[in-house]
Amino acid sequence: EAQVTQNPRYLITVTGKKLTVTCSQNMNHEYMSWYRQDPGLGLRQIYYSMNVEVTDKGDVPEGYKVSRKEKRNFPLILESPSPNQTSLYFCASSPPGWDRVAEEAYNEQFFGPGTRLTVL
């Protein structure tokens, strides 16, 4: 089954304790991305990666790190978590979509199930 998986699904931790949230996709997608979702703020992009070894900052990268050593995996690292990083996190991946009618690229992202992180 084609999917994006995230682990763990739920995590409660304490301030300053390093953690990693894993993300893996089995669709051979080039583009992967991390979002956080907060009430009233919607989905905000943290980091994205256009391909292996290529990563870029999104809108809210402070306090996060990512790596893309393999095409299928895109882990999110919080070196020193703080309470303001308590959120719902989504990983997403997408193929290089091409609209034949408009002859334009578009971005259909497939989302993982989410990781609910609480930092005390």
Next chain:
Amino acid sequence: QKEVEQDPGPLSVPEGAIVSLNCTYSNSAFQYFMWYRQYSRKGPELLMYTYSSGNKEDGRFTAQVDKSSKYISLFIRDSQPSDSATYLCAAMDSSYKLIFGSGTRLLVRP
């Protein structure tokens, strides 16, 4: 000002009603517009996308973009309780990045 604005709702309608969900955006460079549906405790899933202005229909769903007024709409005909979810509009800029609205929660009452 956020680049994509969306009324958070909640919007409550009876089964069978026509639902209208709307967003506005500020960046004239946006070319692709999408609607994602997110059920509780799940990740968003792509519902529809449209390129530039115009309408696109898929079953009970119609997506509409008016670039002159920077307005994005999603219409749901014959709404069902299973349509109850949060609907997120999104726009894509030239860097291939998606900018999301904050989502509108829809409740369809049986």
